Amino acid sequence: MNKVLSICNLSKNYNTIDGEIKALDNITFDMYDNDFIAIVGSSGCGKSTILSILSGIIKDYDGCIDTCNQKIGYMLQSDCLLPWLNIWENAILGLKLTNKLSKENILNVKNLLKKYNLYEFKDKYPTNLSGGMKQRVALIRTLATNPDILLLDEPFSALDYQTRLVVSNDVYEIIKKENKTAIIVTHDIAEAISMTNKVIVLSKRPATIKKIYDINLNNPSTPINNRNDEKFMEYYDQIWKDLDKNV
Amino acid sequence: MSESQKSFLKKHKREKIIIRLFQILIAVTFIFLWEYLSSHKIINSFIFSSPSKIVSTVYKLYLDNNIFNHLFTTIKEILISFSIGFIFSMFFSLLFYYINPIYKVFDPYITMLNSLPKVAIGPLILIWFGANTKSIIIMALLINLIVSTITIYTGFTKTDKNLLLLFKTFNASKLKTFIYLILPNSYMSIISSLKINLSMSFIGVIMGEFLVSKEGIGYLIIYGTQVFNLDLVLAGVVILVILSYIFYKPISILEKNIMKN
Ligand SMILES: Nc1ncnc2c1ncn2[C@@H]1O[C@H](COP(=O)(O)OP(=O)(O)O)[C@@H](O)[C@H]1O
Ligand SMILES: [Mg+2]
Numbered sequence: 001m002n003k004v005l006s007i008c009n010l011s012k013n014y015n016t017i018d019g020e021i022k023a024l025d026n027i028t029f030d031m032y033d034n035d036f037i038a039i040v041g042s043s044g045c046g047k048s049t050i051l052s053i054l055s056g057i058i059k060d061y062d063g064c065i066d067t068c069n070q071k072i073g074y075m076l077q078s079d080c081l082l083p084w085l086n087i088w089e090n091a092i093l094g095l096k097l098t099n100k101l102s103k104e105n106i107l108n109v110k111n112l113l114k115k116y117n118l119y120e121f122k123d124k125y126p127t128n129l130s131g132g133m134k135q136r137v138a139l140i141r142t143l144a145t146n147p148d149i150l151l152l153d154e155p156f157s158a159l160d161y162q163t164r165l166v167v168s169n170d171v172y173e174i175i176k177k178e179n180k181t182a183i184i185v186t187h188d189i190a191e192a193i194s195m196t197n198k199v200i201v202l203s204k205r206p207a208t209i210k211k212i213y214d215i216n217l218n219n220p221s222t223p224i225n226n227r228n229d230e231k232f233m234e235y236y237d238q239i240w241k242d243l244d245k246n247v
Numbered sequence: 248m249s250e251s252q253k254s255f256l257k258k259h260k261r262e263k264i265i266i267r268l269f270q271i272l273i274a275v276t277f278i279f280l281w282e283y284l285s286s287h288k289i290i291n292s293f294i295f296s297s298p299s300k301i302v303s304t305v306y307k308l309y310l311d312n313n314i315f316n317h318l319f320t321t322i323k324e325i326l327i328s329f330s331i332g333f334i335f336s337m338f339f340s341l342l343f344y345y346i347n348p349i350y351k352v353f354d355p356y357i358t359m360l361n362s363l364p365k366v367a368i369g370p371l372i373l374i375w376f377g378a379n380t381k382s383i384i385i386m387a388l389l390i391n392l393i394v395s396t397i398t399i400y401t402g403f404t405k406t407d408k409n410l411l412l413l414f415k416t417f418n419a420s421k422l423k424t425f426i427y428l429i430l431p432n433s434y435m436s437i438i439s440s441l442k443i444n445l446s447m448s449f450i451g452v453i454m455g456e457f458l459v460s461k462e463g464i465g466y467l468i469i470y471g472t473q474v475f476n477l478d479l480v481l482a483g484v485v486i487l488v489i490l491s492y493i494f495y496k497p498i499s500i501l502e503k504n505i506m507k508n
Contacts, residue, residue: 057415074416080409084431097417097427145417 004070004149004181005031005054010063011206012049022206023049026063029200029212031149036175037183038192041202042244047185048077050207051151054183070181073147077154079134081126087137088113088122094145105144112140116174131159132167139171143178150175150182156191165224168195172223189243193235194226204244211242296481304482308467318486320463321452324380325494328387328448335392336440340399344429345421350400361393365451369458378459386458387451394447395440402436403429438502445494453487464490 012024023046031037039047052058054065055074073094081090091109095101113119116136126134135155142150155171156164172195175182186192192199199213217229226232278298285292285300292300308314343350369386376382406429414424456465464483471479 055416056418057412076409076413076416078409080413082410082428082431093427094417097414097419097423142416 001032002068003030004033004035004068006066006068007050007054008064010050010053010061010065012046012053012058012061024053024061025206025208027202027207027209029209031181031183033181034179035181035198036196037198037200038196039183039185039200039202040187040189040192040239040243041207042204043187045202045205045244046207047187047202048153051153051183051185054149055151067149070148071146072149072151073142073145074151075138075142075153075155078158079126079131079138081134081137083126086123086125087118087129090126091118091122091137091141091144094141098145100145105146108146109140109144112143116140116170130163132163132170135159135167136170136174139174143174143180148181150180152182152184154185154187156186156188164191169223189236189239190227190232191223193232193239194223199235199239201239201242211239213239294477296478300478301482301485304478305486308482313462317462317464317467318490320460321456321465322490324383324387324452324455324463325445325448325490328384328391328452329444331384332388332391332395332444332448333441335388336396336399336444339392339396340403343396343400344403357393357397361397365389366454369454373458380460382459383452383455383463386455387448390451390454391444391447395444398436398440398443399433402433402440405436406432434505438498438505441498441501442495445498446491449487449491449494 007030008028010024010027011022014021014023027050029037039050041047049058051074053061054067055072057074081087082093085093091113092101092106095105095109110119113122118133118137118140121129121133126137129137135158139152139155152171156168159167168191184192184195193215197215199215201210201213202208203210213235215235217226217231219229220226221229281295282298284290285295285297305314308317343353365386368389372382372385372389376385410428410432411424414428419427452463453465453468456463457469460466464486468480468483471477471483
């Protein structure tokens, strides 16, 4: 297995007028080809901060990260489609911004949209689409730039429960089909266990790694089916106990 | 199309027609009432003039062949002030947005200048820059620049933080972020700034003409007051109303086009 990402002793403080906020404390983990890792932790613990550092948006931090020359694609917490662009223009926005508008890449977006049943909506505007569809467009926009590693920040938090199950299934399928390595941030334990092969549990702020679980289900299948796996509840109970709950 | 949709559209259309009818009715009633009252000597037509007298005054101005000079002068001044106002307000908004400390430093001064009644320094401008077109344009700029700058700048700053973050995830350059995000996001603010800029340019130019000019619609009005020719004054006002309507039209067409997208 190829190592594609290594993080060691990553720490991050935010300096604000009201004082220093310690967000991350000594985070260390590695990631290998085709890994799908979930990071779970209570809200405000520092999950998004990790992704922002990995994607290069945040440049001052302590510790080291090595992205092994991998291109990183970052999908933000909200779908962030531009309301004045139609679906097609939104889908190719990433290509436009990264100067990769080649014929080949455009064809790729076309195929992705077709594959995930969005092509017929290409001339529609985001307001006409459901939350799940918008999320898929946002994912395609990120995939279009052909990243090696995908970072997904609570991609389903804006969706209602049923849509969430279906879309997480879709997204899982997309990631597997496109052969991507990915990190998903979530505070939904079930989502983490059902989608990924490794779950990193963070403590409350400042985030430290509490535990790392390798998920080995008896009959790994799609995320929805995985929820019925015999070992699913076992993992669920353990992680639930590990999580700091802010009540 | 279903019956209910048809009747809904019909109702909508009828409502629009009725509104338009009432609008026309108000204008027609106003003009006729005015004409009636002054021709029957219920109001003093020497002071209040009348629609027919205004029309004949405009016609006389046309025959004397200098109406176009006045019109052209005022239009030219308004267009110059409007254009310079737009270019400068765009420039200052960009400057304030991208080098924010500059805005922070100037903020209290901008507020102060903005609340100062600019007419108060009109006479000073006249002395400093002379009784010429330059003074009129400076007057207009003084009035339109600050408000339209603030309007555009505020539009820039209202750009959604999440969308800015999105552009960062793609490592987008400053220029691309501006062209594809900040600018389209501020179209509405820019349109309002154009509107404000236009009315302020009108105010500034007419005020300037009051103070210094030898020609222009503002000059006609002030001249009319001095010789107590109120037909001329009101003719000038009517011309201004028509002029401002004509200038507004392209902006509202632009606005409608942008709203559609
Ligand atoms: N730009 C920032 N400036 C100051 N504090 C921040 C900033 N971004 C995040 N924080 C703080 O850091 C902590 C972790 O934030 P974040 O990584 O977004 O948490 P999570 O994604 O786990 O909810 C939070 O307490 C948040 O208030
Ligand atoms: Mg977050």
